[in-house]
Amino acid sequence: MATEGKNLSAYDKGQLPDASKLRIGLVVSEWNEEITEGLYRGANETLMDCGVLPDNILRWNVPGSFELTYGCKKLLQTQKVDAVIAIGSVIRGETSHFDFVCHATSQGIKDLNLQFDTPVIFCVLTDDTKQQAIDRSGGKHGNKGSEAAVAAIKMATLG
Ligand SMILES: Nc1c(NC[C@H](O)[C@H](O)[C@H](O)CO)[nH]c(=O)[nH]c1=O
Numbered sequence: 001m002a003t004e005g006k007n008l009s010a011y012d013k014g015q016l017p018d019a020s021k022l023r024i025g026l027v028v029s030e031w032n033e034e035i036t037e038g039l040y041r042g043a044n045e046t047l048m049d050c051g052v053l054p055d056n057i058l059r060w061n062v063p064g065s066f067e068l069t070y071g072c073k074k075l076l077q078t079q080k081v082d083a084v085i086a087i088g089s090v091i092r093g094e095t096s097h098f099d100f101v102c103h104a105t106s107q108g109i110k111d112l113n114l115q116f117d118t119p120v121i122f123c124v125l126t127d128d129t130k131q132q133a134i135d136r137s138g139g140k141h142g143n144k145g146s147e148a149a150v151a152a153i154k155m156a157t158l159g
């Protein structure tokens with residue numbers, strides 16, 4: 001099911017496990033800051049709405065989505081967290097750079113889930129236009145940051 005027709009911010013916190021003891025890391029890309037700050041707000045607000053304590057939400061910034069893999073790895077190596085959310089926005093330009101950044105970032109974050117015993121959530125928008133990114137970071141389709149926060153809580157308490 002495509003995002004079209006799905007509200008990315010829809011969740012029932014009554015159906016989620018207790019998150020009051022969880023510690024969550026957020027690694028946020030600074031590229032397309034207007035979009036990534038919207039994603040961060042969605043994730044942060046949803047985590048707290050679902051019971052995560054503000055002091056248990058740790059935020060680090062990285063320059064771009066390509067650096068999310070390294071930033072998440074370093075956070076996992078140095079901080080005790082129950083899940084990490086990687087937040088980025090890649091918007092297609094004139095060249096094939098979009099494809100390389102998206103592929104490297106998605107593969108890198110996937111690999112972290114194999115290398116570490118802590119879930120890393122892929123909250124990276126990969127859009128052809130800025131409007132698509134706006135629509136998915138608090139616009140008409142909701143907020144992927146909220147979706148990622150719910151995924152982080154579910155994965156942190158899996159099993
Ligand atoms: N064009 C976008 C980038 N490009 C920058 C890379 O992510 C990286 O920081 C650079 O290549 C240096 O290693 N990053 C995004 O997050 N979004 C873009 O649209």
Ligand SMILES: CC(=O)[C@@H](O)COP(=O)(O)O
Nearest residue numbers: 091092093094095097098
């Ligand atoms: C995703 C990108 O790296 C892209 O926005 C860069 O733009 P361009 O391909 O025009 O250099």
